[in-house]
Amino acid sequence: MTSLETAQEPQTLRRIAIEPVTRVEGHGKVTILLDENNRIHQVRLHIVEFRGFEAFIEGRPYWEIPVTVQRLCGICPVSHHLAAAKAMDIIAGYGPLTPTAEKLRRLLHYGQIVQSHALHFFHLASPDLLLGFESEVAKRNIIGVAAAFPDLAKQGVLTRKYGQEVIRHIVGKRIHGTGCIPGGMNKALTAAERDLLRGESERIVAWSREAVGLARRLHETQPEFYSRFGESRANMMGLVNADGALDFYHGGLRANDADGATIFDHVDYSTYPKLLREETKPWSYMKFPHIRSLGAEKGWYRVGPLARVQIADHLPSPQAEEERKTFRAAGGGKPVHGALFYHWARLIEMLCAAELLRDLLADPDIVGTDLMADKGPRREEGIGVIEAPRGTLIHHYRVDEDDLVTFCNLIVSTTNNNQAMNEAIRVVAGQFLDGRQVTEGLLNHIEVAIRAYDPCLSCATHALGEMPLEVELVDADGALVSRGRKD
Amino acid sequence: MNPTGPSKTPVKVRLATTSLAGCFGCHMSLLDIDERLFELAEIAEFDRTPLTDIKHCSPCDIALIEGGVCNAENVYVLRELRAKAKILVAVGACAINGGLPAMRNHLAIDDILRKVYDDPEREGTGVPNDPELPLPLDKVYPINEVVRVDYFLPGCPPSGDAIWKYLTDLILGRMPRLEPLAMHYD
Numbered sequence: 001m002t003s004l005e006t007a008q009e010p011q012t013l014r015r016i017a018i019e020p021v022t023r024v025e026g027h028g029k030v031t032i033l034l035d036e037n038n039r040i041h042q043v044r045l046h047i048v049e050f051r052g053f054e055a056f057i058e059g060r061p062y063w064e065i066p067v068t069v070q071r072l073c074g075i076c077p078v079s080h081h082l083a084a085a086k087a088m089d090i091i092a093g094y095g096p097l098t099p100t101a102e103k104l105r106r107l108l109h110y111g112q113i114v115q116s117h118a119l120h121f122f123h124l125a126s127p128d129l130l131l132g133f134e135s136e137v138a139k140r141n142i143i144g145v146a147a148a149f150p151d152l153a154k155q156g157v158l159t160r161k162y163g164q165e166v167i168r169h170i171v172g173k174r175i176h177g178t179g180c181i182p183g184g185m186n187k188a189l190t191a192a193e194r195d196l197l198r199g200e201s202e203r204i205v206a207w208s209r210e211a212v213g214l215a216r217r218l219h220e221t222q223p224e225f226y227s228r229f230g231e232s233r234a235n236m237m238g239l240v241n242a243d244g245a246l247d248f249y250h251g252g253l254r255a256n257d258a259d260g261a262t263i264f265d266h267v268d269y270s271t272y273p274k275l276l277r278e279e280t281k282p283w284s285y286m287k288f289p290h291i292r293s294l295g296a297e298k299g300w301y302r303v304g305p306l307a308r309v310q311i312a313d314h315l316p317s318p319q320a321e322e323e324r325k326t327f328r329a330a331g332g333g334k335p336v337h338g339a340l341f342y343h344w345a346r347l348i349e350m351l352c353a354a355e356l357l358r359d360l361l362a363d364p365d366i367v368g369t370d371l372m373a374d375k376g377p378r379r380e381e382g383i384g385v386i387e388a389p390r391g392t393l394i395h396h397y398r399v400d401e402d403d404l405v406t407f408c409n410l411i412v413s414t415t416n417n418n419q420a421m422n423e424a425i426r427v428v429a430g431q432f433l434d435g436r437q438v439t440e441g442l443l444n445h446i447e448v449a450i451r452a453y454d455p456c457l458s459c460a461t462h463a464l465g466e467m468p469l470e471v472e473l474v475d476a477d478g479a480l481v482s483r484g485r486k487d
Numbered sequence: 488m489n490p491t492g493p494s495k496t497p498v499k500v501r502l503a504t505t506s507l508a509g510c511f512g513c514h515m516s517l518l519d520i521d522e523r524l525f526e527l528a529e530i531a532e533f534d535r536t537p538l539t540d541i542k543h544c545s546p547c548d549i550a551l552i553e554g555g556v557c558n559a560e561n562v563y564v565l566r567e568l569r570a571k572a573k574i575l576v577a578v579g580a581c582a583i584n585g586g587l588p589a590m591r592n593h594l595a596i597d598d599i600l601r602k603v604y605d606d607p608e609r610e611g612t613g614v615p616n617d618p619e620l621p622l623p624l625d626k627v628y629p630i631n632e633v634v635r636v637d638y639f640l641p642g643c644p645p646s647g648d649a650i651w652k653y654l655t656d657l658i659l660g661r662m663p664r665l666e667p668l669a670m671h672y673d
Contacts, residue, residue, distance in 0.1 A: 074512020
């Protein structure tokens with residue numbers, strides 16, 4: 001870790017704030033403390049809002065939750081909808097979903113990955129990458145990109161639109177719809193809707209492939225710059241299926257260290273309290289999780305596209321897998337840790353989701369009408385985990401016999417990336433700002449590093465994970481003596 | 488540059504947007520106008536919004552506000568936009584009545600904070616209290632309890648079509664009107 005988290009004598013230093021951080025989703029600010037020679041002493045990304053979502057969810061009926069929690073986030077409401085539904089499938093006592101229900105949920109999820117990744121790359125990040133980090137402020141936005149690269153901007157907007165339309169056809173609305181219910185789905189996809197979506201799916205795959213090519217060419221034009229910008233070596237975590245392939249909807253947790261060696265693999269995600277631990281710091285409402293076995297200093301990690309594309313043994317679709325191999329070759333087969341690699345990895349995932357989506361639309365099950373699983377006895381506790389566009393998302397609930405939620409814990413993707421983002425901006429501050437006269441363009445470098453992570457500060461402000469703590473006392477032979485649990 | 492300057496370019500309406508205690512869904516719905524975004528750019532230009540890098544608002548014609556008011560910073564930002572904008576629109580459920588975040592209003596804020604952060608078993612420093620963090624308010628307020636609001640556009644979120652109709656009505660000087668189906672919560 002860098003040493004720029006806390007200055008020794010902050011009262012003697014000059015403060016610069018980037019407030020608000022723009023072209024990200026949600027509210028954040030960065031503060032930088034410098035001395036009279038413009039040497040940097042402290043850099044922090046603050047999450048400035050507190051919502052306490054988990055506290056007011058308590059006492060609500062469980063069947064309401066998949067719809068309520070979507071309001072954590074208007075960018076990836078589907079993520080929260082799905083993670084909560086997966087937890088409530090368990091609580092309501094349902095067995096495995098019907099093939100149609102699971103495929104509809106996956107289709108919904110892939111639609112969201114396409115729209116969210118397109119939004120991030122085209123609407124938010126591309127102005128920096130295509131117009132320049134220090135380009136004119138008034139034009140450094142999607143309208144400026146549209147003026148300079150009209151076809152590309154239009155493809156971006158239409159790719160996002162397609163993802164949003166997939167979502168609308170499944171859950172009724174583009175944002176905050178209702179589709180997943182405990183045990184299945186509430187509506188089938190009609191053949192007419194399927195045909196409509198299918199007609200465009202090949203074009204979205206082609207455009208996504210072009211977008212991956214664009215990201216690759218950006219790296220090829222300035223390989224050293226693109227590799228080193230905001231580079232910070234970190235552990236990586238995400239879900240993989242039994243074959244070791246990336247799976248956005250379901251799988252076991254895998255974590256690798258910065259060199260790619262396994263920390264844990266194929267772990268049942270319902271054991272997450274034993275794997276992860278959170279730390280609080282006085283200067284941010286967002287907590288700092290780490291891998292428990294490694295401690296706070298060494299155990300912080302990154303999630304999201306850059307982690308997923310590098311921990312997976314392969315990607316579940318052919319074109320994306322080809323692109324993954326090219327990506328891995330760019331790092332000489334070793335994991336890469338430069339912040340800007342996130343964009344390249346994200347667009348490979350967009351291609352992957354577009355391919356999976358196209359294939360699902362060709363599957364006859366997708367217009368099936370058997371939507372509900374068989375119901376068994378009610379359960380008290382449920383944990384749902386998915387790979388949201390920004391990374392691993394954990395929802396954990398307990399429900400009492402009156403069907404009311406008694407406990408809710410959410411660890412959102414962006415929270416998982418908290419330390420990694422702070423590290424990235426400290427590295428960038430050291431690379432570009434230290435000892436120099438600070439300008440708007442230089443400050444935008446800090447924001448470029450934050451944007452690379454595609455943080456959803458909206459999610460992060462709502463959800464303030466409250467991790468249940470489990471302590472086990474074992475005797476010298478390793479036998480369990482007692483177990484204590486604190487929620 | 489000055490949109491009313493002597494050049495031949497048509498006068499564009501200046502548009503600011505912000506998200507206070509909201510989920511960004513209303514902003515996403517604004518982007519759900521899809522390719523009409525480029526049409527909008529023909530008749531309007533963006534001032535401070537999360538989509539541009541303009542951090543503080545200049546005098547502008549229309550401000551769209553998403554989200555309620557949950558902390559001191561929301562109050563400052565909202566007042567700044569009110570002072571700069573000729574027309575201020577409360578967009579979406581949260582700006583209009585606090586929305587889902589206002590579900591915390593029946594709980595005491597200090598209790599929630601302590602519950603979430605003040606855990607002696609957890610590593611760290613308890614409830615965040617750095618001066619860089621704006622003070623949370625006791626409750627989440629609708630924006631019309633803090634500033635004067637000219638128009639209200641309901642929905643959670645209002646659809647892209649609803650935002651497009653409302654905004655173009657305003658820009659073209661018509662009384663904004665929505666069909667009943669375009670105006671609903673869910």
